[in-house]
Amino acid sequence: xxxxxxxLIGGVTIGGGYxxxxxxxxxxxxxxxxxxxxxxxxxxxxAYIAWVLSTTVLTGLSYPLVFIIVPSIMFGVGxxxxxxxxxxxxxxxxWHVTVIIATVGLALIINNLILHFAGPFxxxxxxxxxxxxxVGGFVVEQHRIIMLAIAAALVVALVLxxxxxxxxxxxxxxxxxxxxxxxxxIPRNRVFAYTFAxxxxxxxxxxxxxxxxxMLAPERGxxxxxxxxxxxxxGGAGSLIGAVIAAFTxxxxxxxxxxxxGSIWVxxxxxxxxxxxxxxxxxxxxxxx
Amino acid sequence: xxxxxxxTIFALLVSFAVLALLPLGLGNNGYIMHLLIMCLIWSxxxxxxxxxxxxxxxFSFAQIAFFVIGAFTAALFGKxxxxxxxxxxxxxxxxxxxxxxxxxxxxxxxxxxxxxxxxLGLHEILPPLIRAGRPIGTGGMGSLVGIxxxxxxxxxxxxxxxxPPYYIALVIFALTMLTVHKIIHSxxxxxxxxxxxxxxxxxxxxxxxxxSKLILFGISAFFCGLIxxxxxxxxxxxxxxxxxxxxxxxVLVMVIVGGLGRFPGxxxxxFIFTFLNEFLRPLEEFRPVILGGLAIAVMMGxxxxxxxxxxxxxxxxxxxxxxxxxx
Numbered sequence: 001x002x003x004x005x006x007x008l009i010g011g012v013t014i015g016g017g018y019x020x021x022x023x024x025x026x027x028x029x030x031x032x033x034x035x036x037x038x039x040x041x042x043x044x045x046x047a048y049i050a051w052v053l054s055t056t057v058l059t060g061l062s063y064p065l066v067f068i069i070v071p072s073i074m075f076g077v078g079x080x081x082x083x084x085x086x087x088x089x090x091x092x093x094x095w096h097v098t099v100i101i102a103t104v105g106l107a108l109i110i111n112n113l114i115l116h117f118a119g120p121f122x123x124x125x126x127x128x129x130x131x132x133x134x135v136g137g138f139v140v141e142q143h144r145i146i147m148l149a150i151a152a153a154l155v156v157a158l159v160l161x162x163x164x165x166x167x168x169x170x171x172x173x174x175x176x177x178x179x180x181x182x183x184x185x186i187p188r189n190r191v192f193a194y195t196f197a198x199x200x201x202x203x204x205x206x207x208x209x210x211x212x213x214x215m216l217a218p219e220r221g222x223x224x225x226x227x228x229x230x231x232x233x234x235g236g237a238g239s240l241i242g243a244v245i246a247a248f249t250x251x252x253x254x255x256x257x258x259x260x261x262g263s264i265w266v267x268x269x270x271x272x273x274x275x276x277x278x279x280x281x282x283x284x285x286x287x288x289x
Numbered sequence: 290x291x292x293x294x295x296x297t298i299f300a301l302l303v304s305f306a307v308l309a310l311l312p313l314g315l316g317n318n319g320y321i322m323h324l325l326i327m328c329l330i331w332s333x334x335x336x337x338x339x340x341x342x343x344x345x346x347x348f349s350f351a352q353i354a355f356f357v358i359g360a361f362t363a364a365l366f367g368k369x370x371x372x373x374x375x376x377x378x379x380x381x382x383x384x385x386x387x388x389x390x391x392x393x394x395x396x397x398x399x400x401x402x403x404x405x406x407x408x409l410g411l412h413e414i415l416p417p418l419i420r421a422g423r424p425i426g427t428g429g430m431g432s433l434v435g436i437x438x439x440x441x442x443x444x445x446x447x448x449x450x451x452x453p454p455y456y457i458a459l460v461i462f463a464l465t466m467l468t469v470h471k472i473i474h475s476x477x478x479x480x481x482x483x484x485x486x487x488x489x490x491x492x493x494x495x496x497x498x499x500x501s502k503l504i505l506f507g508i509s510a511f512f513c514g515l516i517x518x519x520x521x522x523x524x525x526x527x528x529x530x531x532x533x534x535x536x537x538x539x540v541l542v543m544v545i546v547g548g549l550g551r552f553p554g555x556x557x558x559x560f561i562f563t564f565l566n567e568f569l570r571p572l573e574e575f576r577p578v579i580l581g582g583l584a585i586a587v588m589m590g591x592x593x594x595x596x597x598x599x600x601x602x603x604x605x606x607x608x609x610x611x612x613x614x615x616x
Binding site (some may be wrong): 004029035037085088089092094096097099100101102104105106108109111112113114116195219222223226227229230233235264265266267268270274275279280282 | 298348364384392393394396399401402403405406409410411413414417418420421469533534535538541545573574575577578580581582584585588589592
């Protein structure tokens with residue numbers, strides 16, 4: 001029984017990381033219809049930047065600083081990629097296809113640059129916090145609580161951002177109706193640029209969160225990308241609450257499968273889940289698209 | 290009466306003839322012969338990838354996965370059950386085709402991005418499954434070795450002399466290209482081009498897109514699996530390293546440099562990049578970086594790849610021809 005509780009707590013924690021991972025992708029897909037195959041690589045890139053910051057260059061740099069610096073860097077990277085690549089492709093015909101192939105190329109570039117500079121050995125980020133907390137007889141490691149708290153705070157912040165700020169509202173408007181957005185004078189390109197940047201910054205946060213539990217390896221980016229997309233599809237593109245529910249559900253099931261059947265079956269589970277969701281309800285269970 | 294010779298088929302027949310004569314000069318250079326065989330192998334994969342991606346408009350990322358499925362299935366049948374590699378070609382193709390159809394059933398109706406995701410998913414679950422398949426002889430983390438070679442009577446196609454396997458590859462290559470050419474120019478192929486270029490209109494005319502896409506996908510998977518099975522029997526060794534992303538991007542670059550939906554283009558792409566890849570090998574990690582950069586550059590510069598270049602000249606030609614008719 002105690003073991004089951006530990007597995008469930010583990011699943012919930014991973015779910016917290018997956019929430020941010022999936023929202024980053026969902027925002028991009030929902031608002032600008034861009035299918036960024038380099039997303040997983042950007043998550044890994046962020047995690048590696050965090051690793052460089054916190055272990056080699058600036059030893060003992062505190063985590064709050066890492067959480068400010070790395071997403072800021074990735075925000076800039078996102079702006080650059082949008083401006084230099086996605087926007088150029090968008091102007092031409094058939095851009096859905098060309099963007100997918102170009103982002104595969106970008107993913108390969110990022111992965112192999114990481115491989116070159118960080119070497120082939122897996123890296124680990126330090127835990128978010130030490131110590132344990134006992135809640136009603138269950139022992140919970142502190143870093144799991146911190147992780148969930150960060151994820152929850154970020155989700156609340158995002159909800160407020162989309163509800164109350166001008167940029168957030170523009171993003172929702174463009175997501176609903178691109179032409180309508182043009183008519184009321186929303187600067188579409190600026191919205192796309194900030195959406196890509198926001199997506200990259202969220203990738204950075206999820207990279208740090210997930211990097212503090214899993215080992216880092218560039219190839220793992222692909223797996224994270226697939227997981228993020230399954231969550232987005234289950235929750236429905238563009239739906240925050242859907243992403244939250246889907247992330248926790250799949251995170252917990254993943255932990256149970258890893259516990260009962262072994263971690264080899266985790267990826268097959270995600271792909272089978274994807275096929276089932278797409279066969280039953282391809283729009284997801286909460287989305288509006 | 291004017292005999293109309295299809296230009297593509299003429300070019301194909303000439304290239305078959307040239308390729309068939311190449312071993313006369315290069316036959317004793319094992320390394321070059323090996324590279325030529327790899328050119329033929331990747332041509333088959335690239336052309337079939339182009340068939341679904343460029344002609345079918347199906348965003349499939351599973352062609353390398355089909356290649357690996359074909360290779361492993363044929364190798365396991367050959368090693369464990371003693372099935373002849375010749376039969377293994379069809380077993381590999383059939384397995385890839387079956388799995389391809391199975392996973393594409395739920396997604397073919399959906400937008401391209403979903404197909405991309407599912408097929409990428411298939412690619413990503415193969416390495417853990419190959420690791421898990423150690424008890425049935427997939428080699429686990431290592432390689433599957435000792436795949437039975439091709440054999441005719443008492444003659445064994447060994448790796449010592451690369452010329453005989455080259456001709457097997459050439460026959461498979463030629464048959465694949467003729468089939469693909471036939472498909473593209475059949476009623477069926479026209480339906481795809483119509484679907485790709487004007488989907489609502491084609492559907493109005495009664496093209497059943499779901500069924501057509503499934504069949505096209507199945508054919509492509511079959512050939513990828515078949516050539517995968519050949520690859521296994523030719524080298525005698527396969528491993529899950531084939532699923533690394535650098536091979537994936539290499540073949541994808543062959544397809545897009547050759548030109549999406551420009552049929553013989555992918556063959557040219559495959560020949561260029563099989564050799565270029567060898568030259569880039571000393572660069573190690575920067576080889577995929579260059580290939581990735583090239584993918585981006587082609588998409589941004591000339592999305593039709595090499596086959597897009599003659600279009601510029603075709604424009605001139607039409608211009609001059611029009612002038613002649615006037616005078």
